[in-house]
Amino acid sequence: MTTTLITGANKGLGFEAARQLSAAGHTVYVGARNPERGQSAAAELGARFVQLDVTDDTSVAAAAEVIAADGGLDVLVNNAGIEPRKPDGGFVPAEEVTADAVRAVFETNVLGQVRMLHAFLPLLLRSDAPVVVNVSSGASLMRELANPDSPAYFYPDIAYPASKTAVNMLTVQYAKAYPGVKINAVDPGFTATDLNHHAGHQTVEEGAEILVRMARVGRAGPTGGFFEASGVIPW
Template structure:
């Protein structure tokens, strides 16, 4: 049986991905910072819960030991992420963006993934069919942000797209360093979640489709790529 860990899985895309993978026969760990919410979410879909905060080294190490003790890991979905917004859901004006505010986003979206990969890759390498799915975004692509005809062109923030561009780079470099592990990035599309104050145009069911698909690839599947529901996204 395939064992899968999903970070940020107590709601939104993470929870829907967990639900679908449980239905597909995976043993799924719902990773969440909040123990009460995480346990409730896991119980609701027949999954297991593990407390994990990707910004906290001790939390990640403890989760690694717990999952190792339970038998190991086959699939890691790096889903946890944050996007800077104002209290009413708007974008922070660039004149008000500081190095510290950008660092906060990178701490979760980038350093959090590095922390997870550093901790769990040794465990994944013991699997017969190890897979990593890094949740990225279409706004990570510079060519889309500079194209006036692209829907992404309007996006004004710097921290979130920069962090997701870094996720893409992590995906490529880790995939080369760990050829046994299928490591890919995905763009779920503009999905309605708490992250964007439910401004997205897709449902979580639609957004989770590519995450679920890439979490189930075999040893002959792609690695070092970027994917959306419609197929491969050129780097």
Template sequence: MATILISGANKGLGFETARQLVAAGHTVYAAARDAARGRRAADELGARFILLDVTDDASVKAAAKTVAADGGLDVLVNNAGIEPRLDDGGFIPVSEVTADLAHRVFDTNVFGHIRMLHSFLPLLERSAAPVVVNVGSGASLMRDLSNPDNPAHFYPDVTYPASKAAMNMLTVQYAKAYPGMRINAVDPGFTATDLNFHAGHQTVEEGAEIIVRMAQIGPDGPTGGFYDARGVIPW
């Protein structure tokens, strides 16, 4: 059994991923930036709570130090992410997108992943079967968003798909740099969570399936790829 850390595990896909992995017998760190919510979720899951804010260098480093002292890590699931919306759940008009907004989104969805990898890769290198799962999105695929015949074409947001496209590149480049690890991105599909005001057509159980599957691949598994429940997604 593996020791697994999941960022943003107090709700949504992160919570469900943790639930399924705990049920499979793994030791799971349920990481969250809100201590009260995180502890509540970890207690419900039977997981270990760890305070972690992916936008804060000191927080990420402290979490890595704690996990190292507890015995190390085998699997890192970079799940924490944000999508900017208006208060009513609508998309922010392109004309109102600012550099400050983009920085806030990238700070979680891209820079947060880099912070996590920088701090936790040394722990993963000590594992016999290290795995990284980056939770991405089909909205990252330019070929789909630019194709008027594709259902994804309607999606109007700027910063979220841009950040997920950047995360795809991180996945490719880190996988090349660490060939001894299995580093992949996954698309859970359009899942009903707080992120999209529960507009998704999938349940969290369905969305988490590919995350859970890729978190449990062995040393002979794929690396540097993008996957959904049906299989490989061409970059």
């Protein structure tokens, strides 16, 4: 039985990935900050709940202890993430972006993944087929955001794409450091979730497919790569 932990799994892509992986036979831990929402999601999915705030070292360490005591971990999906928006759903103009605001995004999207990897890699290394999936974004690709002919060129946010570019680098460097673990990044595509005020054109079922596929790569799968539904994304 494969045991999988998904962060930010009480809704959106994380919830749908948990649903699909549970259906595929995984024992899934729903990681969520809010105990009530996390427990409700886990009950709906027939999964397990673990309280987990990726911005808090103590919370992450406690979750690792719980999962270790329950038998260990095979797959980690680093899904939790935030995108700064104004109350009306609009983007924060560049002139209003502050260091504190960028720091808050990096705290979840980048340092959160580092915390998770630091805490859970010792557990993953005990698995026969350890896998890590880091959720990134097509907005991480500088060549697209810098190209006036690309649809991504018109994406205005500062902090979110910078954080996802950092996630890509984490993926490359951790994959080199841990060759026995399959560590990859994925781009779910523009999916309708709370993150983007449901502006995305994909369903969560479509967006979660690549998370699920890469979570199931096993021992023979790739590592140190970036993937979308249609295949490999060149770094």
